Amino acid sequence: MKPPAAPIRGSGVGPDLSSRPETLTTDNMAAYLIRRLWQMIPTLIGVVLLVFFLFKYFGGDPAEILGGLNATPQQIDAIREQLGLNKPVWQQLLIYFRSIVTLDWGHSWATNEAVSNIFATRAPATLTVMLPILLLDTLLALPIAMWVAYRRGSLADRSIMVIATVALSVSFLVYIIVGQYLFGFQLGWFPVQGWSDSTWTNLVTYVPLPVLLALLVGIAPQTRLYRTFFLDELGHDYVRTARAKGMTERTVLFKHVLRNAMIPILTNIGLALPGVFIGSFLIEVFFSIPGLGREIILAVNRSDYPVIQAVTVYLAILTMVVNLAVDILYKLVDPRVVLK
């Protein structure tokens, strides 16, 4: 769980810290940004090649899937011709690269819907479910974690640890199956599944049940993780010094410990961010939420290359940008971090 960034705490008493307080000039920041963005290109090319060849050679044949069961060989050939599947491989690859550069992904082979339109309509649904989950997870887990870390070894602390272990031991599937049955079917508190066009209706009617279930399964382990980060900081000398100076516990906890623990916490949130955009496909499948996660599964089942390729490239870029953003955030949170 250590952040992958430059040494942060290990060199806490190193000479370079006091003598040369690394200033964040716009110049070296720009250089850093350019270098990092430049490094993304080979990774992106790798992602493109991996996905292209994986689906090209091992996925289903899109022409046969589109043709259906009764298609004649001539029809399938015609589809292949139309989709450009009979062109040489390098030409198909070139088309893929061209669509990345021009950001024009064309239309879905299965539904003829514009890929950009698929994104525009599916992403909001995913965000409507996933953002509340991430937000509530973090906002609830942080204070609990701080509290149990502070009261380490107490009954509350130990109970949280036990609950975390047990909550994590059961598959999320079970939570969904039982939750839908109990809260939706038996008690009738929430609709079992569904979705509407209005964001507000979604938020108050359809989103609460999946969010509740995701929190049930996610909050205890999250607390446990954050607790580790806080404990790590509470053991440091600066905490003892702060207390010896006569600072209130509140100042120690919120001004000193919290700020130092922010680095691993931010990493953790950053790592979770790309997942927010894919959406938990399990949630989307079970609650029939028309989001991106469900769309990915549909696209793979139909060998719908334009959609698969667009999703992959977007998510890869997103992951890398988020990683970069997290690294820059380190710098803002902890000036000792040297960006290199």
Next chain:
Amino acid sequence: MSAVLSTPGVAPRQSEGVWHAAWKRLRGDRVGMSSLVVVLAFAALVLLGATGLLARDWQKEVGVPNAPPLFMGPAPAAEQSAIPVPKGPNVDISAVDPLAPRYKEWDERAAKFKAVETVKRETLPFGGDRLGRDVLTKAMKGTQTSVFVGLMAAVAATLVGTLLGALAGFFGGKVGDFLEWLYSVFTAVPDILLILAFAALFGRGIGSVATILALVGWTGLYRQVRAEFLKHSVREYVRSAEAIGASAVSRMFRHILPNISHVILVRMSLLVVGFIKFEVILSYLGLGVGVDDVSWGTMLAEAQSELILGYWWQLVAATAFMAVFVTAFSLFADALRDALDPKLRGLE
């Protein structure tokens, strides 16, 4: 990491090995030891199942469909939805039945085969599924599949991650750059997409699931092993080994690897739990184990529709087995980490 744990002042003697010290620490950990017992019991279950001594005939339809558990008593007749046997005498229609002349011949032929009348049981120890298979036997067989897949996948992912991590950390340079590139590519593609693509490539089955999970899950371990190799490759003992002519392979796997094996072991035990949960989801989606196999995931997939009809036992059986195993294994993994890496003790 192979630090000697001797107290100063005591006369120098044979120092305690890291494994021995870890075992001593583990033995003192009550939670760790009891979870180890549970894990070993499950391991015995898996072994017995694999050798065919236990739950071999889980596919036998021993009970009536959806037979309730023993303690609930048989289901009322109306719920069994059996077609009532018509009463009254049979009407003789042999005059108009075109098949009538051949009945005798068929009866004779049928008599050559031995037919066994099986009585389907009204209740089963922990209920039956849709086909009347014993849920308890099924859960044991499912445990065997799920645990086996989790372990195999974790071992495979560990092998891949360790090998690549060792190469990247030890050699660095071009090899390291290439492996770092590979790592960033694999982490930039969403897991679900990789899994779906690999699932199309390998098809269904126990081996395929393990392979798929290993191919997707090696990255975290790679990162950690690489970091450890980076750290260790410049240490004095490795330099000394080089000075006396130890080859690169020998330095990597005979000198450094034993010194970081506890890190790998702890990481691997965490992978097992993650992979078991992933197998459940894959099998649920129909990408997991084959149709002739049963795992916790396939049981849950069946349980969803059963639950609405009120047949809750399959869900409970699969969940209970999974919860007990995963809890015990996680606790054991924690204890293992505490024992092998005392610096981290009590942090988590």
